[in-house]
Amino acid sequence: MVIGSLFRIAVSALRAHRLRSGLTLLGIIIGVTSVMTIISALEGMAGAIEDDLSRLGPSTFIVQRIAIITSEEMYWEKIKRKPINFDAVELIEKSCDLCEKISPRAFQSSRIKYGDQSLRDIFVLGATYNYVDIVDFEVAQGRFQSYEDDLYRRPVVFIGDMIRETFFEGLDPIGKEIKVGANRYTVIGVAKKRGSMFGHSQDDFVIIPLSVFSKQFGFPRRGLSLVIKAKSVDVLDDAMDQVRMVLRAQRHVPFDAPDDFDIVTADSILDLLNSLTKIFRMGLVGISSISVVVGGIVVMNIMMVSVTERTREIGIRKSVGARRRHILTQFLFEALALTLSGGLVGIFLGYVIAEALVGMIDMQITPSALAIIAGLSISTGTGLIFGIYPALKAARMDPIKALSYE
């Protein structure tokens, strides 16, 4: 009961100085807002990428000339690497007994046309028939290419949903002819809509047989990208080792030199992503902590002013029997109510901003429990740490001196 009364006293004191209380809170609000924004946005981003990577199954890995670049030196080092060629695919097929499926693929950006409509910068993927078995995407309509399509170099195309929407809204796309670059292709299937990530549609692609791709665009300059599925998750590491050995031998890599190609799994990409966002997160959380500390000092200052201004009030309360801890609690509550309301505003603003940011880059965001807990504990902590000194000062006042304070 005493606690409840003390809390009400604290809140009404803050209400009496709304503007001052509001200004005091700016630092806390800014700090908590940024912590909130950063954590929510990063979690949303990681979630989106994770979701995307999960399309590669857990036993699948990718072998590429260059898959990961984290620094400029690394770029200049890796750019010298030789492309991965069809011989490599054949050798791996022959010698990797832990590999279940291998799907080589190549990329090209090109213009596509249907009648007098055209789309530029469409992602053209040359792949083999088993691509659809390894990478998890769904066929919405028609079919994916067959072994024969690739073998006989048939000009067939499997299209992303965005292409269907643009060219064939309200029409049946199957059997229609579109132009990819200069050549004609027959549409055989449509992929299920994947939505967009980071502001990019993930449905603006077409897939044609790799044999047809090589004939039209030549052997890709950057080489082939191999998507390989191991026999099971348990043998994933051994399968990767087998592939590594085959490739090192084929590319004549000296035994003491590092690989001259990259092997990645969904997990390894996620690890990398996490370590990158962690650095980012720590840096920004550091910056926001500074604003919270500055905010805390402002709170302490305003609480000192408040205690001094209300010396007489403290004297009156003590003269009628308030103990030290009553006065201490009253002023501590006041500091807490102040910082907590700042924290709540910050959490709200941070969420709104994160949502807006994420809306701009088409990502899903869920209010992160971690961010809310962080925001609340930061503001409570600031209130306690910076409120304790002024509250102690108030609690220790001598009643006579406080009563005669002018």
Add this chain to the structure above:
Amino acid sequence: MPLIETKNLWKTYQMGTEEVHALRGVSITIEKGEYVAIMGPSGSGKSTLMNLIGCLDTPSQGEYFLNSRKVSQMNDDELANIRNREIGFVFQTFNLLPRATALHNVELPLIYNGSSAQTRREKALHALDRVDLGDRVTHKPSELSGGQRQRVAMARALVNDPSLLLADEPTGNLDSKTSIEIMKLLDALHHQGNTIIIVTHEKDIAQHAHRVLSILDGQIAEDIIVPDHQRNGVH
């Protein structure tokens, strides 16, 4: 068993290198139900003595027993507890919380002893009734006259049914007509059995009491029982 017993109370203030002795060995005894006035020139130590009796301060030397409990060596929180339960203090300057209503001001002592909101309200309303302010409970101090403010302060002093009511120049800031009202109220409270000590400069006011203590230079100079026929306000 006296209500108040002080033995050789000293209060010394350190002013730089100089020592100011506000009280020099005050020994008094006051029984329950007494009505005592303390008089003396300015600076003689009246307020200092009242603050000691009211447990707002502790003596530099000497002993003070209130209800046979030794108060002179108590710590801050124990003193706060005594102030809350045993003592009602009325000040010359009222000392009300300016932003709070009369009712809330009167409830204040009850907040610190854990009374429920309902008990607080009931007791505070009753105390305001006793000082004839039942119709001003939602007024803030700035919306009340000086006499009314002092009556709110008296209601606050009474709300916990203290064993001792102390008033340090309660009429010092009031005109003579309002002073008479306040003194009538004090007389009535005494009549109801309260023990009252009042500090005053004015002989008229002091003559409401049954006993007058005169202080000079921090020492008791006179301790006089006022004969009934000389008393003011006795009918």
